[in-house]
Amino acid sequence: MASSINGRNPSEIYKAQALLYKHIYAFIDSMSLKWTVEMNIPNIIHNHGKPISLSNLVSILQVPSSKCGNVQRIMRYLAHNGFFEIITNRESENDEEAYALTVASELLVKGSELCLAPMVECVLDPTLSGSYHEMKKWIYEEDLTLFGVTLGAGFWDFLEKNPSYNESFNEAMASDSKMINLALRDCDFVFEGLESIVDVGGGTGTTAKIICERFPKLKCVVFDRPQVVENLTESDNLTYVGGDMFKSIPNGDAVLLKWILHNWIDSDCIRILKKTKEAVTSDGKKGKVIIIDMVINEKEDENQITQVKLLMDVNMASLNGKERNENEWKKLFKEAGFHDYKISPLTGFLSLIEIYP
Incomplete structure (x- = not known):
């Protein structure tokens, strides 16, 4: 032996x-x-x-x-x-x-209703994926993101200065939105009773268009960076507004944050959430904020789901963002001035969180 x-x-x-x-x-x-x-x-x-x-x-x-x-x-x-x-x-x-x-x-058949090929092409672009070769250097940089180390600019600044990458990123996010839209078809309860909703970081409006089609009386506003929403076609119940979510967010009965908060550190998330609270409490109203993001739950999730969530957590670290467990989410909500929340399953690894002022 x-x-x-x-x-x-x-x-x-x-x-x-x-x-x-x-x-x-x-x-x-x-x-x-x-x-x-x-x-x-x-x-x-x-x-x-x-x-x-x-x-x-x-x-x-x-x-x-x-x-x-x-x-x-x-x-x-x-x-x-x-x-x-x-x-x-x-x-x-x-x-x-x-x-x-x-x-x-x-899911990789181009031209199909649900196609994630743009996500593959965007994430695996050598300029972006190659940045991960510099993780050692990044970990010693106190203030820079991984892309700040390798590209000389933060990820969002890089997209703004490189239209082709910005287009690829928007296509990738739009393809992912179609997957989330599939899940939202079973979530009518989330939008019932609302007269208006603001999709913050809503890109070219893929998710908002689905919501508008399902709820034609609901007024939807897509709020994103000016260069993302300029020259996009509006409709009777869909409008686009450019701006900075750290400064102000258009008012509405509800604010939707789909895959937004995981991009940011806690202090920035609190700033964003405070702006959403202002948007849904205007004129004495008490609306709600709808968050679509991950909730890490290692004790209850299947191992493969936890692996995806932890993998995404490492990925978001490159942007100085993070995926969070329920206690971490709860802490953010409390510090932003919200008093209650509800978590519901959405997709295999994404959750739908409703938070109330």
């Missing part, structure tokens, strides 16, 4: 090695996902109308014959991770493999 090392059983050490290697090469997960979006493979399979054979796929992709085996290996790995299903065609002479879409790859 092999001797123990540092008091550990050899099998434990081998498992630890496998864990290390899994994370050392984890970037291949992201790059393979980026590859399948860049190669338009989900759309190719979708347009094919049935599982597509490897030979047919590489023919459409027009890759050199020397790389066909590489395509097969990447597809095999993506299938193992749940992005495709491998089906053996028993009718073919050589039992050739064919690839079918799964729920995950259906």
